[in-house]
Amino acid sequence: MTLDMELALQTFFEESNDLLGEMEQILLEVEAETTTPEQLNALFRAMHTIKGSAGLFALDDVVRFTHQVENALDRLRDGSLRLDEDLAGLLLRCHDHVKSLLDALAAKDTLPIAAGLPLLAELSARLDAVAPGHGDGAAGPTVASDAAAPASGQTASSWLLSLRFGPDLLRNGMDPASFIRYLHTMGRVVAIAPVTATLPAGADFNPETNYLRLELVFEGTVDAGALWDAFEFVREDSRIHICPLAEAPAQLAGLLAEAEPGEAEALLAAWLRLGLSPQAAHAPEPAAAPVTAVHDAVKTAAPPEARQPRPPESKFIKVEAGKLDKLINLIGELVIAGAAANLMARRADQTPLVEATLTISNLIEQIRAGTLSMRMIQIGEIFNRFPRVVRDVSHELGKDIQLTISGADTELDKSMVDKLGDPLMHIVRNAIDHGIEDSAQRRAAGKPDEGTIWLNAYHESGSVVIEVADDGAGLRRERILAKAIERNLVAADAALSDQDIFKLIFEPGFSTAEHVTNLSGRGVGMDVVRKSIEQLRGSVEIDSEPQLGSTFRIRLPLTLAIIDGFLVQNGDATFVVPLEAVIECIELPPAQRQDNGHDCLNLRGEILPLLHLSTFFELGAAPGKRQNVVVVRFGDSKAGLVVDELLGEYQTVIKPLGSLFRHLKAISGSTILGTGEVALILDIPSLIHYATRKESERYSLESEWGKRSRSGG
């Protein structure tokens, strides 16, 4: 019999983290404008739910701390406290502390209790300064027209709780005692009576089955919702009944009717001990306690609906990432198998079969697209961390910086999002630290005191582009060049474009900051940033203008798993050109057929540099009878790849070539064709870049050679 304690605890950690995230989001938003009752309620509910769940797991330290925060949030709700910037800052620090407590628990470390004491003291001071209920009501919730809005609970109310815990309660890692202890933190358990009538004798007794039922009277300044929340985790297996004490007598008959056989007597005896006896059913009297219409909702056993900590997300399903990956792998194999089937059908020259396999391939394509989209998440999920980061860091550095986010709904593969967080974080920190000048400098330059950082994302021809821009002082070209020369990264007389110079900051150990603050100099250099991006098969470019600012632009492929490609043949070898890079294909005019590497084509008035794949790859094959040109784009430029045959569009799974080939240029991976052969996938930017470099080296070698032969050596 396994206990699901670990699993339940895991769920608690995950859900609490979600709630904390929400809380932080709201706190950052409210700083800017006025707060709404919904926001204050959401803050309260977040802390309240965490406290309740922590109570179930007997995490007393968490309960103690969150309880105080909850008190403060309650005052915010009822208007006796106003949410100013200081309080928001305090609450953010409390949020951080709760997070650190939970993290420590998850990692089974010692809890940083001491860190919370000053926070508790501050909270106390705040709470003492304002007696409860003294709000001007402006920020407090109004009429309790939705079941979630609690009554301000100024007076104590009495309740009957009939707790019929399910038989698997103990097996599921829970204990009736913890619920009761929790109730004690919310108020007073006036009287409690256990009922064990269902406990069997002899061999029928199972030591891990729960037979305990509890009937109790509770008194506290709470509302029904709060009581319901306490039993959130057991609502499904257990029958929980909560009603105001005054209405209890009328309810007992119903409860009796629902009881287990043999329980009736024990129940009656228990209720008697609580001072209750069933009443003849008649219209319930108006409750004696000062309750509002909210309590009507409690008459039925159904819990109020509005208590979901995460409102609209019920349309999402949590899926284990591994399962999705398996599915995607299978679909990848399906794509290959589909292509093979289609190929065989074509070879057998069976038209109906060819059509049938094409239909299948179409369906496979739709499934593939759908499955891959399951892995896509919005980049807003990482962008969301940044408002907090920008706020904290700019406060720390005494700079005034605002963050503007756009394109947060741009989607990319989940695996990329995980790896993108750190590099982005570093670039943003860099922008704040070194990019944006302090207010004095900005004023001197005629800029507004407040600096701006932009985070932007969009899709562009099969890639995701992410931009981090700032309106700071821009990259200092001369300084970078000087440093690079000093470090022997470039020759003193090298002719480098601005882009090349800016890219030097990605070299390991490079930092031109006069003083490395403990922020950017954390051991995560720009070189690690570049590596991380390259590992995602991406690239990063930098635009910068002195005084105007800089933009870091990261380009990533949309997906890592499957490629839409264009097959080309060169001699015996087959290559795949990523379809998103292909602009058009044309036949190579016979007049242009040459063997060497530097020729061009006049493409409707444009000069198109040509790259002969066979020559470049030294494949050694003689050019075929006809040659074709695949016009490809990379960045803003175009080039023409000269190949023998064009084999058409082909969609297939990318098989990485493995770490042995990690330095391989121009090839980004391989794939298996329907024939079973392996075809290599071209990395167009890398191919062009490498070819360009080879060209320039060739020229310099040739000119060297020329010099020497001229000098007769």
Add this chain to the structure above:
Amino acid sequence: MSHCLSLSGEATIFQAAELHHTLLDALAQAQPLRVDLSAITEFDCAAAQLLIWLQREGRRLGVPLALCAPGAPVRELIALLGLDTELDVEEERA
């Protein structure tokens, strides 16, 4: 001669099955049994249920049985859940 059984350490859901066996064995001896609870360091509802069951079994099978010397953990749970109506616990030690 009465048989004394001392329960020590944790008595919770994790030990419930084992405890159940121990108690079954003790009952099978058909000797008067005193169960000393003073050394229990942790006590939950599963254990409480076991004791309730044990006591009832004692009566049903006619084996004289006494639960005694409850330590703080046992007392606390009994008080918390009002279990004094279900469990008869003596103060003196075994």
Add this chain to the structure above:
Amino acid sequence: MGALNLRKRDHGPAVEAAPEIGQYLTFQLGGETFAIGILVIKEILEYVPLTVVPLLPGFVRGVMNLRGAVVPVLDLSLRFARDKTVVAHRTCIVIIEVSYNEQPHYLGVLVDTVHEVLAIPDSEIEPPPQFGSKVRADFLDGMAKVEDHFVMLLNVDKVLSEDEMALLTDMKPDAAAAPEMQLETE
């Protein structure tokens, strides 16, 4: 794809129960006999045409499709800085499992002919000579005396060292192309 654990340490004791006798696959390469411990050998295949991967040093002959996985195939002879293996009708590809970054990987190596599996007791194995052998000393685990000739036991980890090979692939292949230009200088 396949089992974890490179050296199959958990199988180790069972195989080497008779202490100090190892099982080795022997094969022919460029006229010499070599051996590799069988624990790392996954499969032996007849030669299949390989997809050549451009811009790589010659010892990477290409890649092949092994039941849906793309496996690189190496020419050990070239790795040993000797002549390129000529593909003949007895040429085989031996698939070996190696561990890179604690992940299992498969590599194929070209051999001229595959001989039998031999049981070689440790007592028959001598340390490799510091110099004078036709193969780099650190590529060898030792030399074994079998009947009346020597068999070179390969140190698979070193021969198929990912770091070393990856580094080699980074070197500009056109360093090889340049010599024709250098012929007449100096």
